[in-house]
Amino acid sequence: MSIEAVVPFKPVNPKSRLSSVLTKAERELFAEAMLTDVVMSLKEAGCNPFILSTVPLHCSHAEVTVSGEGLNPALNSLIGSSSGALLIIMADLPLVTPGVVRRIISTPCDMALGPGRGGGTNAIFMKDRSRFHVDYYGASFLKHREIAEKAGLSCEIVDSFRLHTDVDEKEDLVELMIHGRGKALEFLKGCGFSLLIEKGRVGVSRCTEE
């Protein structure tokens, strides 16, 4: 039986920290490209993904549920409304491969957490969702680890840079240019981004055609 996987998504004015290199319209397309990459990896790994969106959205690869609630109440409603295994995975993880998803969902523990850079939580897998609740924002990884501990749930911390690397800032685009594949990389290249090496540091530059 395929595992249910939810991908929270905010289509409007996403990825504001990329404003210096991408327009609002481009950021929306880029966020959708990253979402598609995540959804395709989930499907290839045998999961049954759906998108939890803040506004109505068309996606040809997965069903969309709309919720006007904040991230925590929306996800906790979802957890409370059903039972069984659930994977929550963020939409801005274009480096995630089907292999990474399989590593998460094949944990021998009761659950698995995928830490994100800067204290966040990029993935939560629960074999029995009724025993957990989410608390995103801030150092959510530490909060989630504590919630698991208090609930007596054994918890694997998935050690993957592909899962750890959420794309929020210009520096993160370097990771995508180096380790990416899929739609998000294609989008960046289409925008004219390339790697730029200056004084031994690696960055990205964008050349726009006239």
Added chain:
Amino acid sequence: MSIEAVVPFKPVNPKSRLSSVLTKAERELFAEAMLTDVVMSLKEAGCNPFILSTVPLHCSHAEVTVSGEGLNPALNSLIGSSSGALLIIMADLPLVTPGVVRRIISTPCDMALGPGRGGGTNAIFMKDRSRFHVDYYGASFLKHREIAEKAGLSCEIVDSFRLHTDVDEKEDLVELMIHGRGKALEFLKGCGFSLLIEKGRVGVSRCTEE
């Protein structure tokens, strides 16, 4: 037989990008603490580590070889002077555990590369060192992948955030505060660092006693 592991190390004025939060003397102690953590993880994983230092150095946990050459010629001399397996791993990886080291050295491929954030290479493992040479600086991960390809060597890319996270900047200290253990974490805590959550972002702050 234990695998030889070399840890390049620059003891003098290291980690200059941490100058805003650590004095030169503190950065030297911090770099040594990170080195110790890496060396201890190597030993616990069954490797035989030695330090390749730019200047004479006392270390109670591993032998020290001094080389005045740059990183690339020093390592390539070392590769050329002997045969057999070799692991090269950077000294600023305090999140690396013995488990990560075991993942690297148990690759089924001819060699393994551990990418570092920003295009760098944090670990190179060669089953037969005579077929490889190193080319650090810039986007060295891409260069190393190409060198392996041209030499016809199968190469695993080790997907580990613990290996990917080299500590260079203030933001990287967040990762150490959250995921660290060992001497480097102890040193930071002793300096008065703690996590600071402001407007949903996680950083570090330092409180110095009067």
